Amino acid sequence: MKAGSINDINFGVFRDKKYAVSLKEKIKKLADSIELDKINIMHVCGTHEHTITYYGIRKLLPEKVDLIAGPGCPVCVVPAREIDEAIKLALDGIKVYIFGDMFKVPGSRMSLAKARAEGGNVSVVYSFLDAIKDFKNNNVKEGVFFGVGFETTAPSFASQIANGNVPKDLRILPSFRITVPIVKYALKVHKHNLHGIIAPGHVSTITGAGAWSFISNDFNIPVVVAGFEPIDVLLGVYLILKSINEGIPRTYNEYERVVRWEGNLVAKSYIKKVFTEIDGEWRGIGKIPNSAWIPNSDYESYDARKYYNIKIEKSMDTPPGCRCADVVLGLAKPTDCKLFRKVCTPTNPIGPCMVSSEGTCSIWYKYGGHRIFDES
């Protein structure tokens, strides 16, 4: 395993907007010298997609280079069944705490927003810590936190549980998902059509840049952990093309200012202590081995799914015509979906990709084609 050397690149220079043009030229030259008709680079983070779409980065790149949005929206991949479970608990009067992004995501029949309108006990909070405070301050009898999120979010639940800060009647409905297995899955689904991966900046804060080295080692394509500024993304593309051109797949950490090679070891140890990996259901995609976390046997009294033994008879992940699952995997662009913009809009979202601010459809609806990076 070898980390790519980035010592030859002056980051200070590349972060300045006015250097985007020279970077654009370098990218074009590199792309021209690569003997591929198409160079497909996938990123796996809603915030990256936002940067790319908002700044019109796709238009800055040579035609043969495409940036594909992959699985980067935690809210989009929670199966309808698990949303239905949260709704059932809320309608039964148990106080269900959720992150704001989850509020309007449709389950099989309704969203948590609709459930609240129908008398369900749903409370939107900023963090798990705030839910613990609310639970204690308001003498709540039974509460459940709908635990949605990737590697970035899961440790803040594990740390509170491990330190004994969570009241015994505040449980977690675990819907945590792990990005490494879904990226592996996406790489397999796309067969050999992906030529590079831009890894998610903040997920990597926890996992470490090293977590992605399997991409260069096993799949033989370069991977770059990148930050969220337009220049970060351009630099990510540049490093991927450089690696392809050299014929040596590498793992780079462009986001060294925040991400370490080994990640956040404290956060990782909390996850190991409290959670166990299980096969996770991804909305509209199916089961992916070892891709979800639930509290392990030492902490299973906190697992609301086990404690309440919730039974959902039938669930529906994909509303008719919705291509959210394909969009999540990067197999379809929002514009490939017949519902996009016509029937499915942020005010009337059909699938989760249009609801979350990190969903590709929502981002394309709001900013697609509007803002172009100033080339002058």
Next chain:
Amino acid sequence: MCLGIPGRVVEVKGDKAVVDISGIKREVDALLVPDVKPGDFVIVHAGAIISKISREDYEETIKYLRELAEVMYQ
């Protein structure tokens, strides 16, 4: 939800910290980066500090996030 927000630690209270995030003070979880001190610049995600950063990177990230915030949740 993969977004991290930069802030500056104002006070450390046991396993929690008060962080100034663009002028708003928030009590956040400091368990994941237990060695934070007042004055440190950090990245906060979903109410927990996930990483320390340099002052220079903090200022740069803030600049970008202001722009992002203007449009992302309008």
